Amino acid sequence: MKSPLLSLPGAVPAEGVDEGVAAHYGDLFREQRTLADGTGFVDLSHRGVVAVSGADRLSWLHLLLTQHVSDLPAGRATEALILSANGHIEHALYLVDDGETVWMHTEPGTQDALIAYLESMKFFYRVDVTDRTGEIAVVHLPAGSIAEVPEGVVVRETPHGRDLFLPRAGLEAFAADTGGHGPAVGLLAYEALRVEHQRPRLGFETDHRTIPHELGWIGSAVHLQKGCYRGQETVARVHNLGKPPRRLVFLHLDGSEVHLPPHGTELRIADEGPDGRKIGFVTTSVRHYELGPIALALVKRNVPPGARLLADTTAAAQEVVVEP
Template identity: 55%
Template sequence: MTSPLLDLPGAVSGDGIDAPVAAHYGSLYGEQRLLAEGEGFVDLSHREVVRIAGPDRLTWLHSLTTQHLESLPPGKWTGALVLSPQGHVEHAFVGRDDGEAFTAHTEPGAAAALVAFLDRMRFMMRVEVTDVTAELAVTWRPAAAGGGTGWYDAYELVPRDQLTAYAAAAAPAAGTWAFEALRIARGEPRFGIDTDDRTIPNEVGWIGPSVHLEKGCYRGQETVARVHTLGRPPRRLTLLHLDGSENRLPAVGADITVAGPDGSDGPGKVIGRVGSSARHHELGPIALALLKRNVPVDATLTVDGLVAAQEVVVDPEVGLHVRPLR
């Protein structure tokens, strides 16, 4: 669903699944600084939107997802995941309840599978699940957070037929390249790009933002709890600072190797994969990557021919701080 905001002056469309919206409007770094200062907005209207209505919606979603939703206050944005029985992330979304329905947005192309899963799980619950992507568009506007620092709090849902009027009122516009650069810099993973079909929430920093550790049972909870309290995740999300001497970014999914000797795997051994990458207005070229947990945090890496240094996002020792005393 191509955004009408691609008709704005200077708009250049994105790539891949982000092609329906603008990557930038002519000033990549200027747009980043604009957002960092709390101004402007980002058109994310290619994201897909699902509405769950009915009196049982929050209790039902609470039982199915990783998030504590039974007492979610109206208007509060929150992340949530659906896990496999083994604890792998199958669906990821961000949503809020308005007192009548819970409305969530997810990655482009992901709504159909999410709706299908939820429909299969309705049983006798008084809920109705609808794909409302054609009705609602997603935007991200720092001022919408109301002075808060939460990344999710800046999301807004706009009637799709009012998107052009919204843009005129919320101007200036910033593209997804600026949005992605800020997201990557803060270590916020993107489902399906920075994750794969083996990802568990503990590996990518979703404990807290999308996983509540003190709620009732849900599918996959045993894996999450075991890793959090007794063990360490098999992989860890890290922020890569890339060599900027080459004017390119690594391909999504490219292998990562250790640039020098490494006590466990040795040079040339694949120790992870790169996800999303961007050019940041202060940090330069950066990327998110999933690495084996035991890769030394000070090891220099090579990704897609580029040398990279690490900045810890998920501590490789995560879990040890809550290991029960014996």
Template identity: 55%
Template sequence: MNVGTEDVGTEAAAYRSPLLSRPGAVEGEGPDAGVAAHYGNPVREQRLLAEGLAVVDLSHRGVVTVTGPDRLSWLHSITSQQLTGLAPQDSREALVLSPKGHVEHDLHLVDDGTTTWITTEPGTQAALAGWLDSMRFMLRVEVADVTADWAVLGEPSGSESRPGEPLAWRDPWPGLVGDTAAYGPVEGHPAQDRRWREVLVPRAQLAAAVGDRDLAGTCASEALRVAAWRPRLGFETDHRTIAHEVDLLRTAVHLHKGCYRGQETIARVHNLGRPPRRLVFLHLDGSGHTLPDRGSAVSLDGRQVGFLTSVARHHEDGPIGLALVKRNTPVDATLDVAGVSAAQEVVVAP
């Protein structure tokens, strides 16, 4: 069930958003196929999005619901996050881990008092719903893949939900959620003022929910995500990623809760050692006209030390990226990414 970069989005490949009919829309590729990469002016769209004046079509994301009186205690018992007692409208991020502690699913989760809503990476919803359904046993829970009926829009937002607002998952990144730990900086984190949410809307009302607001493509949202050092399932994770490597403990892992699958690895690495790889932020040389491909080798002195997980062109910082590198890679070294030089910033400390 491990989800690697090459797997995310395969189930969603046939989807095509109705918003692709908007003027200037250019469809995305790979995991973001089916929605617009941009609408003709990605730099302007990125600025509007950063200012809170645009919305992003994320309707290719999956949506899974869990209902029943045992839903929160049950999800608490099988994922990495503290979920018991979650109040209506409160959001959490939780991981499904393999028995060896590798990240398999990243759940963006919000409860409305009767239903727990989970948004997932495109194409992963069926696998998640299937695994959840297999874990129900005799508990009073029901799992449903409702992607056909519900869609997601992404947008900057205020820090607090207000009465009358639509149901939405509010991204906790980069705050420390509950009893957890950060593997990167806390003070001075580049995303410390970031506010982002995923709004759930009936799929039949997707266009109406956008209304006359400006649309930004995933090129814009991805550039802002990379600048925030925000890991994404299937991009910053592969089949052997543990949460420590990409700093996901800070938002998605509670360190002192009951036993769940993969907990032993979480505890052992946190208490006894450091992860074998670490996430870095890259400032790429912008003298060329093209960006390196995601997945390109990251090298130091002719030797591969990692790979490029995400790449974007930021409206202020120019070409930027995230990469997973070996833990012992010197933090002050200039790296090579497919022939492009890159200065690094520490996201996860060695």
């Protein structure tokens, strides 16, 4: 779904899965500073929006999600996963309950598959699942923003900022009211700060066999003391008896390189040279206004935390995100 904010001056469209919103508005580093200073807003209107209403919505979702939501207070934000029977991550949900409806946003284009799964699990529960992507746009305000939220808009507030579930018809009017929130900021700036804060993203830090432990989603998106849900056996077994086969790391990349290693670039231990064994891959790489080129990556659990790595031919020093 193409955002009307692509008509703003300087807007350069994003590509790939993020197609439909602006990658930037002409000055990537300035836009990063704007977000870091707690001003501006990010157009995330390409993300899927799903609403679940009905008297049984929380108790029903509690049976399906990795997070404890049966007693979720109105207005409290949380995040959750849906796993396969083998414990692999299928969906990442960012949700809040407004007292009558659970609102969640998901990765672009995944809402149809999510709704199909939820519908298949309704049985006798009093719930209604609806796709609201065509009516509701997600807008992000950074942490520290003092912008006023339009009346009646559902807000999902986290330590990293506020996600607004804004009527799509009001998106242009919201952007025009720059006195309250500052200028529009592109998705590349949002992604740079996401990498800086070491937050994983479905489809970027995940592949078909990723389990929550590998990305540090235990605790933030997975509750270890709740009842059964699909994939729980794997979560419990790895947590109590084993260790995940891979772990998320944060990389400082060689700043002399002109190009960033793209998603999927193979990682090797530098001492073994470019022909050494593959030990992982780059998941997201960005240029940060203060840190320079940085990235997130998945590596094998037994890779020494102090080992210098090669992303193709780009040297990389790692920081631990998930303990080995």
